Amino acid sequence: MVVLVVGIPGAGKTTLIDRATRSPEWVVLDLDRFRRRLPPALRKVPVPYPLYVVAVIAAIARHPYVVVESRGTYAWMRRLVAACARVCRREPVLVLLDAPVEDATAGQVRRGRLAPAWVMRWNTAHWSRLLDEARTGALAAEGWKRMIVLDRADASQVESFSELLVRGAVAHGSRLDTGLPNDRPR
DSSP, X not given: XXXXXXXXXXXXXXXXXXXXXXXXXXXXXXXXXXXXXXXXXXXXXXOOHHHHHHHHHHHHHHOSSEEEEEOSOOHHHHHHHHHHHHHTTOOEEXXXXXXXXXXXXXXXXXXXXXXOHHHHHHHHHHHHHHHHHHHHTGGGGGTOSEEEEEEHHHHHTOOOHHHHHHHOOEEETTEEEOSOTTOOOO
């Protein structure tokens, strides 16, 4: 199983991943953790993204349960993760963490690292389209077996990805019903 958790900067991806991967079966790849493990000279590189992408591919090839964090607005990265999962005979699952821009910005302030305004504008503009594609099922063409959209309230109820994935997600109006307590038509 390969889970790609996506959302705009500050949406709560790391918080969700930390809570939902307490089991040692999960290998977690997020850029912040990855950067901290690099030698000090490489940490100074603005974003060691090419190295991160190689680590993601290697983790998917080696481990049965992998969680990858990404903003999700780069289609090539989503497609790469889904393709690697399929090649390695692992189920690709896309979890979209939807947070209002104001909440995401507050999340960035709490962690002490603000994304530049142009980065937020770019991600926010692309995020709306991505959510629409998830809700209509259009992202299935990228190779995702399952897509789960969570808002911050839904995400706060997730204790483990294993439980969430067993429970699954069912289309419900304009959003996906995850079976979590906060699921209700909006």
